[in-house]
Amino acid sequence: MLENFNQFKERLTEEKNRIEMELRKIASQDSEGDYKAEFEDYGREREDNASEVENYTANLGVTESLERELEKIILALKKIENxxxxxxxxxxxxxxxxxxxxxxxxxxxxxxx
Ligand SMILES: [Zn+2]
Structure with a gap:
């Protein structure tokens, strides 16, 4: 086993906090802990709706990749524990x-x- 895995634990924990912060900006968490991209309502105008959808689509992608990364980090932290x-x-x-x-x-x- 790695002797200095504490430094990895620290880095993983920092990374986990950073990603969770990012996720909270663009997504909300459901009761099962899954993150759902938020749909921001800009307004009723046609351009507003277009940028809402654009923004939401971007958020969906970012939320997904952040969530995948977060899962890996949580798994790595569990491995440090066990x-x-x-x-x-x-x-x-x-x-x-x-x-x-x-x-x-x-x-x-x-x-x-
Ligand atoms: Zn291998």
């Missing part, structure tokens, strides 16, 4: 620390990703 952090989910080998430094939430080694 001592399986830093192992590739496919081949079970240790993920090189250099890769984790670049991407602490990485679930796979470079070969398996």
């Amino acid at each position: 001592g399986t952090y830093g192992k590739c989910e496919k081949c079970q080998k240790d993920i090189p620390e250099k890769r984790l430094e670049v991407y602490p939430a990485a679930p796979h080694c470079v070969e398996c990703q």
